[in-house]
Amino acid sequence: MNSAEQPMITLHHLNNSRSQRILWLLEELAVEYKIEFYERDKKTVLAPESLKAVHALGKSPVITDDSTGITLAESGAIIEYLIEHYGKQLKPELSTxxxxxxxxxxxxxxxxxxxxxxxxxxxxxxxxxxxxxxxxxxxxxxxxxxxxxxxxxxxxxxxxxxxxxxxxxxxxxxxxxxxxxxxxxxxxxxxxxxxxxxxxxxxxxxxxxxxxxxxxxxxxxxxxxxxxxx
Ligand SMILES: N[C@@H](CCC(=O)N[C@@H](CS)C(=O)NCC(=O)O)C(=O)O
CATH class of the missing domain: 1.20.1050.10 (Glutathione S-transferase Yfyf (Class Pi); Chain A, domain 2)
Structure with missing residues (x-):
């Protein structure tokens, strides 16, 4: 936790989505985080418009990290980012x-x-x-x-x-x-x-x-x- 006792990482999480990957990773890395929940439209199954306020494409997952000021989408990029910053043990040694x-x-x-x-x-x-x-x-x-x-x-x-x-x-x-x-x-x-x-x-x-x-x-x-x- 930072000095204000607030988690620095926020996961913008859509139900039934690829965002589940990031929840698992955050737990694996044992870092503090908070979740902002977004619900799919029951009919269209699309994400709510409010997700576009976080990232222009309005898809999930997206994370924000207050310690670096970054907002990042794409599960692959988010996984790389979190491993790089919070737990290199989840990535094999370079060039092996x-x-x-x-x-x-x-x-x-x-x-x-x-x-x-x-x-x-x-x-x-x-x-x-x-x-x-x-x-x-x-x-x-x-x-x-x-x-x-x-x-x-x-x-x-x-x-x-x-x-x-x-x-x-x-x-x-x-x-x-x-x-x-x-x-x-x-x-x-x-x-x-x-x-x-x-x-x-x-x-x-x-x-x-x-x-x-x-x-x-x-x-x-x-x-x-x-x-x-x-
Ligand atoms: N390649 C992207 C795909 C992101 C994506 O399409 N997410 C879906 C959820 S699995 C989504 O937000 N769908 C809602 C929508 O398109 O409105 C990733 O891996 O993050």
Whole structure:
């Protein structure tokens, strides 16, 4: 705590979101922080406009750190920032093999895995939204063409690749928990919730259960409220 007994870090936390990663990390780093809560719109599931007052894009997570005056969005950037300032033990030594694994999975999570997952979700939601009855079959056909022919196989291949990696590794970067595990947690939890990861991917399923059982993960879960993926 600073002299005014106020936490210096604020996490702007949206329910059911990637922001859960940062809660877990803050607990893992054992730093003082406070949470500003934001609720998704029940209908559109979008973040409230008020989040735009913190960061122009209005997405979560965002942190502010009074000790440096920074406001930072993007989970990957936030994880790097917090580890750099508050706990280097969550990142492998520079230029080691584990370090490059760390870099790979940090980028892979939002750069390669989340985009096709989001595409699948948006297309599926689109076919479920109200539309004139004669459009619905066309919309459904187009959506399933894209999901079956493009985004679905990308996700499937990625998950199979992850399964083969976790068959040989306890954590994404070898034997220690790192920021890369925290960054990878969200797409994997979402994939379990969507039934894409199940007993057919025993190593990934065991991995998700392993990190969800960590006391620091559980503490973040308790503090964050609504989260459908744990
Ligand atoms: N790549 C960004 C994605 C941020 C993002 O899209 N967050 C979602 C929550 S998971 C959000 O704020 N959605 C609400 C909205 O778009 O209004 C990150 O990793 O932080």
């Amino acid at each position: 093999e584990d370090y490059w694994q760390y870099q790979y999975w940090m980028h892979f999570s939002e750069g390669s895995l989340m985009p096709p997952m989001v595409m699948n979700l948006v297309l599926t939601k689109m076919t479920q939204s109200p539309m004139p009855f004669f459009i619905k079959p066309v919309a459904k056909m187009l959506a399933s063409k894209i999901i079956d022919g493009y985004s679905g196989p990308i996700v499937k291949n990625a998950l199979a690749y992850i399964e083969s990696h976790l068959a040989k590794n306890t954590w994404f970067c070898g034997n220690q928990l790192t920021g890369a595990d925290i960054q990878m947690s969200f797409p994997l939890e979402a994939s379990v919730a969507r039934g894409l990861i199940n007993e057919n991917m025993p190593h990934t399923l065991a991995y998700v259960k392993r990190f969800q059982a960590l006391p620091t993960y559980q503490a973040g879960l308790k503090k964050g409220g609504d989260y459908d993926y744990a």
